Amino acid sequence: MARRNVPPPDAPDLLRADHDALRPLAERMRPRNLDEMVGQRRLLAPGSALRRAVESGRVHSMILWGPPGCGKTTLALLLARYADAEFRAISAVLSGLPEVRQVLAEAGQRFAQGRRTVLFVDEVHRFNKAQQDAFLPHIERGSILFVGATTENPSFELNSALLSRCRVHVLEALAVEDIVRALRQALDDAARGLGGRGLQVEDAQLALIAQAADGDVRRALTLLEIAAELAAEGGDRGAAEAGGARITEATLAQVLADRTRRFDKGGEQFYDQISALHKSVRSTNPDAALYWFARMLDGGADPAYLARRITRMAVEDIGLADPRALPMALAAWDAFERLGRPEGDLALAQVVLYLASTAKSNAAYMALGAARRDVEQYGSQDVPLHIRNAPTQLLKQLGYGKGYQYDHDAEGGIALDQTGFPDAMGERVYYRPVERGLELRLKEKLDALRAARERARAARDDATGA
Template sequence: MADLFDSDPASPPPAAGGPRPLADRLRPATLAEVIGQDALIGPEGPLGAMLASGHLSSLILWGPPGVGKTTIARLLASETDLSFVQISAIFTGVPELRKVFEAARLRHGQGRGTLLFVDEIHRFNKAQQDGFLPHMEDGTIVLVGATTENPSFELNAALLSRAQVMVLRRLDAAALGEMLERVERVSGPLPLDAGARDAILEMADGDGRALLNLAEQVIGAPATLDREALTRRLARRAPRYDKSGDEHYNLISALHKSVRGSDPDAALYWLARMLTGGEDPRYLARRITRMAVEDIGLADPEAAQLCLTAWEIYERLGSPEGELALAQAVLHLALAPKSNAAYTAFKSAMAAARQTGSEPPPKHILNAPTRLMKQEGYGAGYQYDHDAEDGFSGQNYFPDGMKRGIYYIPVERGHERELKKRVDYFVKLRAQRMKAGG
């Protein structure tokens, strides 16, 4: 496999016998020609500084599809005079890796270094990732791995400790516009009016490779296309969304924080992004309900029930009609008064329960159904609250010897404003009963 992907960056590309795709014809010849990653490869960027120092260390290029990871790796090899070898973790097993390492070892013995570019490196298992380490340490290879997934979660700590993570950004509108201008320098003006030009950038969705493929489809159109005509001619690119990857967690985090931040429009937008990306509405219903109990709590006791009702409506109606109920629940949560007092109180109580271990309840609040238990003092001195003044005895309900815990502190918002009054009322009565009891 190494022979299939091994190339000498100093040698010219083989002559093409047929038409070359636009993306191939516009492939940058130097790092300076790479669009949209100036913060990384510019003179002040980490890669630019690394090249200026004359020392290239192993790297992990992390970023979405179509932002130049493979191109940058190839150009790094060219600018450091390293032999470029490209493999994909999807198609490469242990036998192929051994051949790659052996070929790199032979080159190293002849005084030539190897830049090993591993696409989708996160797909290698732990043992395969560990296999790179000795060859990185002895200088046999400079590893450049590419991944669309968060390296912190997908790559071994040992591998990450030997490589610098470089983050490539999604191409913004300006970068995509610059790329479209580069297309027109090769192909001539594209038959697009201003609206269609904006539309094709939107369709690319931050992916430079997708933009070039879309542009290639409109070259040679018989007439100038407006937005509507372009939409008919081209299929809109599906939004990038992986229900088990970074996008899934990034978007649900955005939705949750928009709700917590009381921004109904942003919350509705992120809900729509997840739904259009193909997220399971049942997952969203579960997470929305969690938001109600975590961030709204008793400030709006009806919020959780409203979420459960929206969940049930979705189960009965299905998509797309049932999704409106989820949208209404999200709007309600975003506009509801917020409190995490119950959430915080529960965590504090759980921590106290773990610390106090097996401390028993005080005997006066234990039932005594047998004579022996009565003899042991179970139930002795219990005060029936309904018989007490104001229906409140003020007795201690914590374990004997344990300092009284204060976990629930209501906020001055929504329904919890009323609950705070009740908490303060009972605190005052308890103090009075304790004083009266001596």
């Protein structure tokens, strides 16, 4: 007996139609050939290398890297169709190694009979190294055409052995106009889509759906299907008398009320966006910085994480060019902890704007790096005797503190010919203030002081004959 809702091969066409109607609109409207695909012009334009390979059936194992709803699964299906190959799909979220081995064994038997298998592995980055390695010999023998789909950077998430056997193709999120085209196709298609229902919807409303889909055509088709159902259930009388329901602004308000943007709290999009925020602050672009800050909040980023990163920006990119930056960042962090959301968001936003607007310097950051390199190079150098602590008589007899000049007693409050470095190193210069903000004044002072010290050391050496 056939399973419920799954018609047997000899079922009447009416039963098949009923079954097809149960499938989501996005699945029914899946492109049947390359010409029906929307977007991905760079990869699939007429005459492109990948399109020629697909249309000729001479395809290769590949990794499809792109955001949700950009066409990865559809492209894998078309690869199998054009190559006249068996299509098998598994999900790294749902499948374990035993199922992988079974699918690979079946593909091997099929290959021995002269038929290839396109094995589509969704969310391939979720497989561990051992699971990824299981595909390698089968790719090498050619018993499978491996197509892995991932939303994460393959360089970080896939092992090098698998990457070396596959070409990586980057798919892009669909533009609004591409998604509108897909929606129009669904509205015009009577066999698979919503055509024949007399559904009335304006171009501006389709654009709203496309914008809400955020580059995901599958999501857009789902939103359109929900809107069509709501319109049919509660459409206005005039539209019904005209022979079809109307998707009104009120209908869309219900459908799009809880829309969210693409965001992965632990994935590459997360790190790309925090990088954009940090670099916008560094570039003194407060408007761009505020945009990325708002994007991350909107996507669900932890504000406490943002507060920590904002504080890092204050010490790494503003530094002593504006010493107010660090206490302001800490104060905003504290204000957020006290106020909570949404009021605390404004405290963080204010400090983002300030950091992006004020003078910048990485001189302290660079100075610490230079000092650490000297620590690594010179090892555990002894502290010069004259600046060692001498709390006991024995230590004084051993020369601890001998020759130390108390700076407050020196002319100008600085003992110019006194070094603070180990003898083996000599004087070093790590901190080089920039000519911006407060550091401009620090630079003038330190440049003059360093020159005076150099003159004092030269005079001392002349006096001692060194």
